[in-house]
Amino acid sequence: MSETQADTQAAGSPPALVVSGVSHSFGEKRVLDNVSVTVPRGTFAVLLGLNGAGKSTLFSLITRLYDNVSGEIRILGHDVRRRPGAALQRLGVVFQSKTVDSDLSLQQNLLYHAALHGLGRSEAKKRAAEALAIVDLSDRAKDKVRNLSGGQSRRVEIARSLMHQPGCLLLDEPTVGLDIGSRESVISIVRGLVARQGLGVLWATHLIDEIQPTDLIVLLHKGKVLFSGRLPEFLASTGAATPADAFRLLTGTSATAEAA
Ligand code: ADP
Numbered sequence: 001m002s003e004t005q006a007d008t009q010a011a012g013s014p015p016a017l018v019v020s021g022v023s024h025s026f027g028e029k030r031v032l033d034n035v036s037v038t039v040p041r042g043t044f045a046v047l048l049g050l051n052g053a054g055k056s057t058l059f060s061l062i063t064r065l066y067d068n069v070s071g072e073i074r075i076l077g078h079d080v081r082r083r084p085g086a087a088l089q090r091l092g093v094v095f096q097s098k099t100v101d102s103d104l105s106l107q108q109n110l111l112y113h114a115a116l117h118g119l120g121r122s123e124a125k126k127r128a129a130e131a132l133a134i135v136d137l138s139d140r141a142k143d144k145v146r147n148l149s150g151g152q153s154r155r156v157e158i159a160r161s162l163m164h165q166p167g168c169l170l171l172d173e174p175t176v177g178l179d180i181g182s183r184e185s186v187i188s189i190v191r192g193l194v195a196r197q198g199l200g201v202l203w204a205t206h207l208i209d210e211i212q213p214t215d216l217i218v219l220l221h222k223g224k225v226l227f228s229g230r231l232p233e234f235l236a237s238t239g240a241a242t243p244a245d246a247f248r249l250l251t252g253t254s255a256t257a258e259a260a
């Protein structure tokens, strides 16, 4: 069992992700204001917010593309500032923009990622095969990524994010631009990882219909967390009948349901 799997399974151990009192400004413009988010293990958390809410900026802080100068960020208990190696080793990320190499095969993309994480060749090959099976692309391992559809290349990015066996997964608007079928398949793969492997997932989206009743909802609006909790509470806190109504009542703005 890897160290990451071991700390995913240890009882009473820290949450997958804790963001506590984090703010961020670009020049004079404050885009995150005292943001706190906790994602327990085995939880699918939806980071819901319109374009410009601050979702990707939060991801850049969690992944240490930006330094968090205020507050604290912990991945499986490891502070990203004080123990960046230990923290980032437990984190898998699917960024908003595509980051796989189109001219490499699926397997080559995964093996390269594994090499960056210091995995030996045979272990890397074994994990690549497992990861491609999870995203249902085993039969395409030797194909170049450029021959895949948008949804399939998203699935390669998910497979790659699993190669170092993270306990926490961040996905930034992973379904944008996908047709309904591809979108469903990407969502159900990630939900399967939460249910079967106990990963903590933070799923950023502006699409309110991606919320399911069991999810944790974190509503980010203009850099502030306006709500954090489960769906029944989300509705009860506003007296709304639907998530879209609750969103509108809390933010004063209409939610987006479908990708344009
Ligand atoms: P989201 O991912 O929710 O759409 P972002 O985190 O990308 O939101 O952006 C939040 C706000 O920060 C927006 O107003 C955006 O214009 C601004 N912003 C994002 N990145 C930068 C940057 N590098 N420099 C200046 N402003 C930025």
Ligand code: MG
Binding pocket: 055, 056, 057, 096, 172, 173
């Ligand atoms: Mg974004």
